[in-house]
Every structure is written in structure tokens, then in C-alpha cells.
Amino acid sequence: MARLETVGEALARQGVSRRAFLKFCAATTSLMALPPSMIPRVAAALEAARRPSVIWLSFQECTGCTESLTRSDSPTVEGLIFDVISLDYHHTLLAAAGEAAELDRKQAMEENWGNYLVVVDGSIPLGNPGYSTIAGISNVDMLQETVEGAAAVVAVGTCAAFGGIPHADPNPTGAVGVGEIVKDKPIINVSGCPPIPVAITGVLAQYLTFGQLPEMDELGRPKAFFGQSIHDRCYRRPFYDNGQFAESFDDEGARAGWCLFKLGCKGPITYNACATVKWNSGTSFPIEAGHPCLGCAEPNFWDKGGFYQPLSEVEWGGWTQLGTAAAAGAAIGAASALAARSKQKKAREEEA
Amino acid sequence: MSGLGDIAVAVEITTGNVTPLLHEVRHALQRLLDTGEPTVIDLHSLPLAPGELAALENELGEGEVSATLNALGPSLLRETAVPGVWFVTHRNANEEITGQYLEIVKIPAILEAQEVDIRLGIAALSENLEQTKAQDHRDTQDGST
Numbered sequence: 161m162a163r164l165e166t167v168g169e170a171l172a173r174q175g176v177s178r179r180a181f182l183k184f185c186a187a188t189t190s191l192m193a194l195p196p197s198m199i200p201r202v203a204a205a206l207e208a209a210r211r212p213s214v215i216w217l218s219f220q221e222c223t224g225c226t227e228s229l230t231r232s233d234s235p236t237v238e239g240l241i242f243d244v245i246s247l248d249y250h251h252t253l254l255a256a257a258g259e260a261a262e263l264d265r266k267q268a269m270e271e272n273w274g275n276y277l278v279v280v281d282g283s284i285p286l287g288n289p290g291y292s293t294i295a296g297i298s299n300v301d302m303l304q305e306t307v308e309g310a311a312a313v314v315a316v317g318t319c320a321a322f323g324g325i326p327h328a329d330p331n332p333t334g335a336v337g338v339g340e341i342v343k344d345k346p347i348i349n350v351s352g353c354p355p356i357p358v359a360i361t362g363v364l365a366q367y368l369t370f371g372q373l374p375e376m377d378e379l380g381r382p383k384a385f386f387g388q389s390i391h392d393r394c395y396r397r398p399f400y401d402n403g404q405f406a407e408s409f410d411d412e413g414a415r416a417g418w419c420l421f422k423l424g425c426k427g428p429i430t431y432n433a434c435a436t437v438k439w440n441s442g443t444s445f446p447i448e449a450g451h452p453c454l455g456c457a458e459p460n461f462w463d464k465g466g467f468y469q470p471l472s473e474v475e476w477g478g479w480t481q482l483g484t485a486a487a488a489g490a491a492i493g494a495a496s497a498l499a500a501r502s503k504q505k506k507a508r509e510e511e512a
Numbered sequence: 513m514s515g516l517g518d519i520a521v522a523v524e525i526t527t528g529n530v531t532p533l534l535h536e537v538r539h540a541l542q543r544l545l546d547t548g549e550p551t552v553i554d555l556h557s558l559p560l561a562p563g564e565l566a567a568l569e570n571e572l573g574e575g576e577v578s579a580t581l582n583a584l585g586p587s588l589l590r591e592t593a594v595p596g597v598w599f600v601t602h603r604n605a606n607e608e609i610t611g612q613y614l615e616i617v618k619i620p621a622i623l624e625a626q627e628v629d630i631r632l633g634i635a636a637l638s639e640n641l642e643q644t645k646a647q648d649h650r651d652t653q654d655g656s657t
Contacts, residue, residue, distance in 0.1 A: 179583045179629065180584045186602065
């Protein structure tokens with residue numbers, strides 16, 4: 161394998177001072193959702209870590225996931241993480257195309273066999289192979305060939321993780337997520353439509369720092385970002401617990417910032433970090449902007465009924481049951497969230 | 513109307529997290545005094561309603577020390593009116609916030625000059641002095657001829 165420089169060397173080469181490095185480590189520690197007391201350990205590990213080679217494959221996708229990560233034009237921490245990894249192939253970002261680009265991919269695989277990370281965005285069509293090809297290679301063939309020498313696969317976005325929007329009924333291309341095809345490599349799912357950029361870089365940072373993938377939930381998602389529901393961390397949760405709900409988008413409750421549960425919020429069954437990490441550099445998140453959570457980080461979110469109907473009406477049993485619990489106070493509210501999760505798991509098992 | 517700030521909508525929501533946070537700060541200050549152990553609280557890891565961060569800042573007040581760090585964008589390190597409690601905001605070059613912390617410490621470690629940078633500084637200064645010395649030598653020789 162080619163000798164890859166360390167992260168410390170890469171940052172020093174870019175003229176990053178030690179103070180700047182510590183600032184970088186503070187942000188990286190926060191990215192990984194680790195406590196700030198871990199910053200010195202992260203700094204020591206990052207300094208000595210070798211830059212991993214990353215091969216990024218884009219299949220049936222809208223480029224929203226790549227946009228989510230790369231649209232910033234300033235040296236953000238996410239950008240720096242990208243600078244310190246060795247992004248050897250990303251066919252959307254590469255200037256080269258076709259066979260020239262494919263040579264880059266094969267060279268990166270050869271030089272880093274057994275150690276490189278494969279990042280996938282977009283679902284993979286299992287219908288006609290011609291539905292989606294790159295340089296004449298079908299998505300499924302490219303994925304299988306590329307993961308052969310990979311250390312692990314990161315499925316970025318709900319499409320790569322669970323099939324996403326291409327998988328929505330009637331799924332004309334036979335779209336599936338990475339986990340339906342790759343069975344012999346560790347897969348980590350960073351779902352979301354698109355995923356929060358720091359969740360993507362947080363996984364890369366964890367791998368960079370500790371040489372291993374983070375702890376995952378039952379859907380293969382990093383617990384640091386998907387361990388708690390939107391509802392659990394929502395600043396409007398006290399209104400849910402008090403039974404104060406907006407009934408329409410312009411009523412008194414909506415103007416007072418009450419809970420959006422009755423307007424279709426999927427926060428209680430959606431596991432993601434939007435409520436704390438937020439979007440657009442921490443500005444806000446959909447619920448803060450007055451819109452219910454759509455549940456975009458969950459499998460089959462597009463097919464779960466209307467976005468604006470209470471989740472209990474569309475998928476998770478009777479409205480009366482959850483609605484009553486929601487209005488009954490904190491204890492019952494918490495219990496209903498647990499019940500929702502249990503129902504969600506059961507529904508998934510039934511779907512499988 | 514020139515911006516969103518001009519729209520007359522006032523929403524007051526509280527998560528109830530500000531007061532427990534202030535209790536945590538008080539315990540951390542006592543620990544700092546008793547054992548010297550610092551504490552850092554990542555404010556982005558807590559659910560706070562719009563306006564609660566400002567409420568926290570107001571509660572802690574403005575102290576005597578304020579420092580700006582220019583590394584990968586500006587950072588503001590401001591001691592609050594409670595000595596030993598620092599509000600730290602890191603921004604990137606676009607001035608977007610990348611991290612916000614409450615540090616309960618005598619002085620935030622990132623403000624101290626770092627050994628690696630000091631070594632680089634010594635090397636740079638030595639090189640400058642060598643060049644000055646060489647230039648002086650050349651000037652002396654030119655003057656004597």
C-alpha cells in the first residue's frame with residue numbers, strides 16, 4: 161500500500177497552526193457527538209492517523225447528498241475533513257469522465273487494497289442494468305467490484321441506505337439500498353434526504369481518528385447521530401407533553417410555536433440529529449421553521465401516507481390511542497414515544 | 513421592511529434547560545476550585561429553543577476578558593461575569609458558527625501559545641536574525657570598500 165501521510169502532516173502542509181488544529185479537533189469531537197473531555201484524545205489520535213483513501217460512488221441519486229456536504233465554499237470543518245481524507249474517486253466531482261476516471265478508481269483500489277472506504281450515494285437498480293450506468297458499467301457491477309477490496313462501506317443518504325425515493329412505490333427500476341447487495345463488508349448507513357453533513361463527516365472523522373466505525377443502531381446507523389428521535393430532542397417537546405398542538409399552519413397554536421404532531425410531524429418515529437445539530441450551519445431545522453418533520457431518515461418514508469396527516473392515522477395505529485397519550489402529559493407522552501418505536505420496529509419486521 | 517428580523521412575530525418557547533445548565537456550571541466551578549479540573553459543555557449537544565442561548569448569555573453576563581483567535585476563521589473567547597466561566601464561539605472563515613462551548617476553566621487552553629508553534633516561531637525568528645546578520649555583514653563590507 162502507498163504510504164499515506166498522517167492527518168497532522170496534511171494539516172501542517174496546509175499551514176494549519178497548532179491552535180487551529182486544536183480548534184479543528186474541538187469541532188471534530190463535536191462532529192462525533194463525543195463529550196468535549198475527549199478533545200485531547202481526539203487530537204492525539206488524529207495527529208498520528210493516516211489519511212484513508214475514499215472511493216465515492218454515485219448511483220441513482222439527485223446529487224443532494226454531495227451538495228449537502230460540499231456546497232460550502234469556505235474552509236469548514238466538513239471541508240477540512242474532506243481535505244485530510246484522500247478522495248481518490250468521486251465521479252460527480254472529477255474533471256475526468258469515462259475510462260479515464262475509471263482508471264483512477266482502479267488505481268486507488270489497487271494501491272489501498274483492503275484499507276479503503278467506499279462511500280455510496282444513490283440507490284442501485286436491480287431491474288434493467290441499463291437504467292443507470294457509469295462508463296458503460298452497471299451500478300450493481302461497479303458496486304460489487306469496488307467493495308471487494310474495501311475495509312467498509314458508508315451508505316450516504318436514504319437512497320443508498322434503504323432505497324429511498326427511487327424505491328418508492330411502484331419502484332420502477334427495482335431500486336435497493338447497498339445492504340441488499342453487499343453482505344460481506346461492514347456497512348454504515350447515514351440516512352437522510354439529504355443527510356446532515358456533519359453526520360457524514362462525523363463517520364469519516366471517527367474512522368480517521370480511531371480507525372474503526374462508530375457504534376450503530378439496529379438499522380446500521382451511527383448511534384451518535386441516530387440514537388435519539390427528533391421528538392426526544394425537540395425544543396417543542398414541552399408542548400407535546402402539555403398537550404398543546406397546532407391544528408393548522410396559521411392558527412394560534414402554530415403562531416405560538418406549539419407542537420406540530422397533529423400536522424403530521426414524524427418526529428416521534430424519526431431518528432436523526434436535526435433537532436440539535438440543525439441545518440445551514442446550525443441556523444434551524446424544519447420544525448423550528450414551522451414545518452413538521454417528514455421522517456426522511458427512515459426507511460420507506462415516501463410510502464408512509466400523507467406528510468401532513470398525524471403519523472398515527474397513516475401508519476402507526478389509531479389517532480385516538482396516540483393522541484390521547486400525547487395530551488395526557490409527560491409520562492404518558494414518553495410512553496407513547498416508546499410505543500411508537502416498538503410499533504415502528506414491528507412494522508419494519510412485517511415489511512421485511 | 514428590510515429583513516426577517518422586522519417581521520413582528522414574537523414566539524416565547526422554553527425547554528426548561530437553561531436553569532439546569534446554570535446548576536451544572538455552578539457544580540463545575542466548585543470542582544474547578546476544589547480540584548483544578550476544568551469542564552467544557554458543548555452547547556450544540558443540548559436542545560435549546562430559539563432565544564434560550566441568548567437568555568443563557570444574559571444570565572451569565574459580561575466579564576472582564578475578551579479574546580479573539582484567528583485560526584481557521586475567527587473565534588471569540590469571552591469571560592462571563594462569573595469568573596472562570598467562558599463563552600467560546602468558534603467560526604469558520606465564512607463566519608458561520610462551527611462550535612459553541614461553555615468552558616469552566618481559569619483560562620481556555622487554546623489561548624495558550626502551543627509548544628509546536630513556539631518551536632516554529634523560534635526557527636522563523638532565528639532565520640530572520642541570520643538574514644539580518646548576513647545583511648549587516650554585507651553592508652559593513654560594502655562600506656569598508
